[in-house]
Structure formats: structure tokens, C-alpha cells
Amino acid sequence: MRKAVAAILALSMIVGLTGCAGKKEETAPAKEQTESSGEAGKKEGESTAAETTKSAGGDQAPVTLTFWHRDGNTTSNPMFDVIIKDFEEKYPWITVEYTGLAADSYMTKYNTAIVTGETPDVCTISNKDLNTLVAQDALLDLEDSFNQWEEKDQMLPEILDSARFLSGDGKLYMLGYGMTQETSWYNKKWHEEHGIEPAQTIDQLVEYSKKYADKSKGEYYFTLRGGAGSAENLFMFLMSYAGVTSLFQEDGTCNLSNPKIAEGLDVYANLYKEGLVSVDAISNGFKEMVAEFGSGTAQYMMHNSSSVAENEKNLGAENVMVVKPLAGKDGIAVCKAPSFMGAAAFKATKHPEEAALFVEYLASAVGAGYADVTEGRVPVNKGIYEQDWYKENPYYQVYATFAEQGVKFAEFPFWLDGYNEYAKTNITADFQAVLHGEKQAADVCNAWANDLGKMQKEYLSK
Template sequence: MKKKMYGMGIAAIVAATCMAVPVFGEDVTTIDFWYHDGNDVSNAYWQEIIAKFEEKYPEYKVNYTGLPVESSMTKYTTAVATGTAPDVVDLRDTDIATMVGMGCVTELTDIVSGFEEAAHYNQAGLDVTRSFANDGGLYCLPIYSTLNICWADTALMDEKGIEIPTTQEELLEDCEKYADPDNNKYFFSLRGGSGCTENIFDFIFTYANVDHMFEEDGTCVLSQPIFAEALDKYASIYWNGWTSSDSLTNGFTEMVAEFGSGTSMFIMHNSSSYAQHLANLGEGNFKNVKPLANDEGTVVTKALSAVGLAIMNSTEHQDAAAAFVEFVANAENDEFICATEGRVPMNELVYESDWFKNDPYNLVYSEMTTDENVKWLTYPFWLNEFSDFTSSYVAPGWQAVLLKERTSEEVLKEWADFLTNAQKSYLESIEK
């Protein structure tokens, strides 16, 4: 895939920033912006966007902080509690309910309505962000979304004459056939550590062919026997030695490193890991594919995840903060971010660009959103307890299953009981 050469390189960015940004005087307003996932890729593109913003608006200066993804929400909430919150933050859909519940973010409907490109913001993305606020307000302007997919090392698979699996059963067959533990080579990298929830849920809900988390009365479906059968199937990849022993604690970084080094050929992740695969494997040597289907040809996967910018209530510089949010959300910068990091843009003006139309990765995402065999599972981010559930219950429980310290039935019942209690309490609260 040929892409626009947006990035100038770190050294060039620094040089361009020094030349483009005027000397700041006493009349300059400074705003602080925190991003939830500061890494080499995101830090570089934010610095470039900020340089362009400061060139266009010399009356504003932006102090950027890229946070470690694992601790970003803790840092957000601590800053709010201590009165040290920045002016602008980015929020994942998983963060919105918490921040709205703390009363620390600004409702944006009136502000956003005045933005020049407001009519072109993706309605589905706006609806998603609204759905996570208990009052249906717009507290976050979505900039990009991600979809859960699979990534295949096509160069390595072509070399070995392996076809890309399209079903869960084919995945298990390939895991068994191509496992070579003596040489630390495997078909698949399993994620057993932090952030494993989405991989687990994609597998077991697809296997069970169930696209809802709760029954109407608030009972969580995870205690149904089909889910234990599904979790056993997924865990068998580790039990049988068909993935590396490190998979037990693999988080995102470790899983992507295995995939990028040839330890594995196939992983389940989402569209955001494109940049890492490009750096590790090189263009033309990998591709994204639709999530694995069950025996009936159906995929059940997490509903679209929107990520965007929010303005903190505590800011003393709302005009400057709003100008920055609008600048980031314009088509040029939305395309830049998404093309750099493999995201799906939320500004529909980008859909008419050559990049979006000609990018083969985008074709997969577009096909997924119109495929009648793809069902979307909505995670209960409206539950304040859900974030704690994924970190304090899912990962430890999953590792206990992998180590055979607990059965799938035991762990799934614990998960189901926790979510059932939370959902029923929530339903009672909104009925009052």
C-alpha cells in the first residue's frame, strides 16, 4: 500500500517546529493536552499536529503529555481529584462513563455545533460516545475508531504454503500443525496478560453465536455452558503448547513483538497496531483480515470503539481548548492520524480522499461494517464497575484457567455473577 508521506521524522519535526512556531510572548494562552497512549508513533504525530496548530494560532501554545496506556485513567482521575487536570484529554469509550460520573468533563454539543466541519462528523461515532454517558450527552468528540480484526504475516505464510484461516476451527488446526516449540516458532500468539478481554470475548461469543452480554432481566449470559466449552477451546491453544509459554503474560507489546519477529504468524488485535506491524515486518508482508468465524460463518465482535477529545470543566481556557479540539478533528488531521496509525476516521470528509479509497486496509473495515454475517457485541461501558472487571477479574481469571488452577466454568460463573450484580443494580438505578 502506497501512503502519503505525512511524517517528517522526529528530527525534522523538531526542526520544523522550531522554525514554524513564533516566539511566545505574554499574550499567549497555554493549554495542557494529555493523550492516553503515548508511544513513539503517537508522540511523533501529536508533536507534528501541535506544531501546525501553533503555526495557525500563534496566540496558543500546547503542552503535550503522552501517558502510558496502562495507567492513563489512574492519572486522569488522580489529576481531577488533586485539582491538577489538564485542559484537554483524549478519552476511549471505556473512559467516558467514569469521567462523566466524576463531573469533570464539558458537554460539547453547543461547542461542536459551531465547528466548521461539524456536519461531517460520523453519526455512528457520535452515537457511540453519547451512549456511554448516563444522560446521553456528548462529552467527547470522536476522532477515530478501531475495529477488532486479525493480522496475518503473509510473507511467512506464503513461504510455508499456509492459507490464512477464516474460522476458529481452522485456527486451532493451524495452531496444532505449525507449532514448533523446540525452535520457539508458532502459528499464533495468544494474549494472556493485560488487555486480554477483547480477544477472549471475540472468541467465546463467536463460538457461542451470542451477540448480547445480558438477558432482559440483567442476567449475564457468560455462565451458560456453551461459553465454558468455548473458553476451553481457546485455552487449549496454551494447554497443548501451541503458543509460546510467554503467552501466559503477553500484553499488547509482547504479542506484537512475537508477531513482528516471526515467533508467530497470526494474532487477534485491532486496527490500531498497523504502525507496529509496518515497522516490524515492512509494507506488503502482512495484512488485516476479518475476525474468525464460527462453524455457521458468523462473527461476533466488539462494537465499534470510538476515541476522541474532551474538554475538562476545570479549564480556564475553553476557547483555546475548543480551537484545539476542532483543529484535531478537521479532515486533514483526522486523515493524518488514521493513516499513520491504522485507525478508522470519524470525519466523513476523509472518506473521499485518495488515501481512504485506495487503502486496502480500509477495504476490510468497510466490508466488515456492511457484512450481514458480522454481529456487534456492545460492551457494558455504562457500568462503572466494568473497567475494574476487565483488569481485576478477567486477566487473573483467564491466567488461572490457562494454568489449570481453576476451571472455565468456575471463572465464567465468577465473571457472570459480577456483571449480573452490576447490571441489575444499574437497571434498578435508572428505574427510580
């Protein structure tokens, strides 16, 4: 025992000492960080020596920017390594320190950083987060630097308008670098083998689901999303079925009380009740749905453009393709208006000019182009349309035809306080109750219409 305790103590000392040594070796980057806004606890002068090596770029003083990405993963981390390297070559006096954060908890990190004054210089956000961050007075107004940016005319005006609208005060705090396009994915090889085109209408989806569902083999045509994040697919299906193109009327009344919506919910729920989708579908979130599609359990899936990497990895790039979202009887396919990702600078940055430069680089045709092709996002910088990869990418050619194929884009109410929580909890729980046969479609649709209508009217009255 004595030996064991001695060994543990010795090991801890060695590791501890090595740890301290390791820290010393990392003095240079650690000191560089003092230049960033996020290192308030360190002395300012410390950075000078370490950063001298970066001063080769010209007269500018070396600057280190801290950069947090909202969705650090095996795709985005290497992607940002490349983008940052290119940026640093273009602006040699700037060093960017990248940190990828977990996608399901980045807002906790951002909020903690804001509360404690430890924000990075630059971050990426989704358009859904913009209002929350601006409400905390955390972001830097980018309007002035944007107006001087050489690529400002290449940015899609609707994305800029949306960013200004969602901020709540009409100012520009975020530059988008890519959109996420709602679409439908299908297994191309399977469809070719069966000699059919992918479902383009709800009627076709029901017909194929009945024809090709084989419970004994665990094979189905469609993978239904009944768990986390199911509200978006559900609303798209219901609105397309009913031919309703907006969730709200002008006075704030919610259209979900339309009897055709409840009828659509019955059609959707019957896919589950009749065993035309997997029995697990009731709890399917994103990863389960993509897994069903990727494993060949299902051949058709409603999801957005960003699952491209997963789908290609699982089925092979040559075996997957996208098609316009499902249309109802009158030919209208309603899909969620694209959400967009972008970069923003925190107000507390000590290097607003360099932070703005980096934000602009991430939105530029070069920076955003690489990010979009890697992550499967739809470009919002028109300069990217001229790049070869974009012209040759088969998915983007399909997305470009959506509008002329009768696809209507509906805004889902992320501007409403509490909508995200309501969709996560109430809508998902009610939908699962309908799938279980515990609640009636008409009852839950009326309840949703009532609750959302109340929220929207409250919003309009402000």
C-alpha cells in the first residue's frame, strides 16, 4: 500500500511539474492572448516580447484575436484552421486564436462570458441568437465598417435586412456566411433500383410509404421526426398540406387552427400509427433521423442542406440527392425560411477594427465560399456564385429552382420570446401524444394556435 501511495504521489508530482513546465513553454501564445479582450486578468505589457515575431507584416502592431465558433466539430475545426491560416497570411499582423464550442451549449458559454466580461473578440452565431445577444448589449455595431467593405454589394440584401430586423434596433451586428436551406433528401440509388422518382407531394409520400414499408425487414420509405426538433418538419408538412403559407395573419391570429391543418396532422400521424415509419420515429431527433436515412432503413428524409456531410459519408456522394420539399394538393410546398449563420464581434473587444476585418473575411467570397462548400451551406455572398465548386455543385442547382417550383418560404416565429422553448416542450410533447393516440389532432392544433396567437399579439402590441 505504501508503495502504491508513494507511486501515486510521485506520479502526481511529475505530472504536476510537467504541467507547470508545459505551461511555461506555452508562454508565447498565452501572452499573445493578453491583447484580446478575454484576458483581463493578465498584465498588458507581457505581450510585447512574444508578439514581436508577428510584426513582420508591416507597420501595424501585432494583434491577437480570440475567436469562438458556435459549432466546433470534426468538420468545422479543420475548416477554420484553413480559413484562419489564409486570413493570417492576408493580414500578417493579426493572429487568430480559435476555440470550437459544443453546438448544444455554446449560448451558455456566450452568456457566461457576457455576464463576467470575458467575451472573445469574434464569434459565430445563428440568426436565432442575434436578438438575445443584442438585448444584452454585447455585440459591436458593424454598420460603419460594413459600409466601407469592398464586398458589401455582393451580400444578399434579404440576409442583411433580416439581420437588421432580428437585432431589434435595426443595426447590423452580424454578417452572414451561409444559409441552411430546408429540403428533402432521398436515396438516389434506391429510387433508381425501384424505378421511381422521389416523392414531391404529400400524396406521393403517403403512397410510397404504404407501398414500400416492410416492418418485418425494418425498411421504410420515410423517416419521421417525432422527437427533438420535430416542430419544424411538422409545421412544414402541415402548412404544405393545408396550403397555408404563413403561420400568422396580420392581426396576430395563428393559422394553425385551420381545420385543414388538423387534417394534415392526422395524415402525418397516421404514417406512424399505421406502422409506415419506424417504431422509433416517435423519439427521432436529428441524429436518429439521419441514422435511419444513412443506414438505408429509410429512403426519404425531410432535413436541411447542412446534413450533406453526414449523408454523403453514410451513403456515398453518388447515392444521395436533394429534391424540393413536399407539396400539398394545390402544389404549394411550404418550407421554413432559411436560417443563416454568421460572424459577429463582441463590443468588449479591444481591437474593433481587426475584429471587423475578421468578421468581413469570414463573410467574404473566399472565406465564406470555403465554409459553405465544407459545411453544405447555401452562400449568401453573391461572389461565391462565380466560384467553380458552386457552379458544379448539384445540390445548389436544385435549391436555385425551389422558388420557380412553387416553394413558399415561411418565417417560423423565432422573434417571439419563449417560442424556442414552446416548440421544444409543448409542441413536441403534444405531437408525440397525437402519435400515441392520446390526443386528438384538432385539439392540439387549436391549443398551439391559441398559445402562439397570444404570443404574436403580445409581440405586435409592443
